[in-house]
Amino acid sequence: MIFNANVKVNFKPGINDPQAISIFDAIHNLGFDKVYNFSTGKLFSFDIDSDSKEKARDLCIELCEKLLSNPVIENYEIEIN
Template sequence: MFLAKVYVTLKPTVNDPQGKTILGGLKSLGFDQATEVRAGKYLEIKVDATERAEAEATVEEMCRKLLANPVIEGYRYEVDEILL
């Protein structure tokens, strides 16, 4: 069993209204040190596989087919074995 940590982020050129809203919230709380916020998704997925390479290939396909929108988003992931 493997645990995949998947990070989905907007591409740098894509407008990020959620990030801008969070930045506005931080500034209104007095955090003037914050200069930019980009918001993304973080997913933890348990994958049933016998080998790391198999788990990684599965997660790559998941990202391409469902988890990220390739037009506006990029993704990266780490796969770690879960020791039961």
């Protein structure tokens, strides 16, 4: 069965995000003063051939831990459809 996986990777709270700081400054310089708590991240979307949704999720966890994220400084969220 084919499942679609979406994996969001973001910095953990307290980790410096220089790209977010630069973009946030630009947002405010453009006059968008109602935007707060800006952060950046990565979104990975891919298909998985798996026997079950649980096995597809397990594969995603392994991918995140080994390749898609740095578990020391990043969190990830997995959505399987």
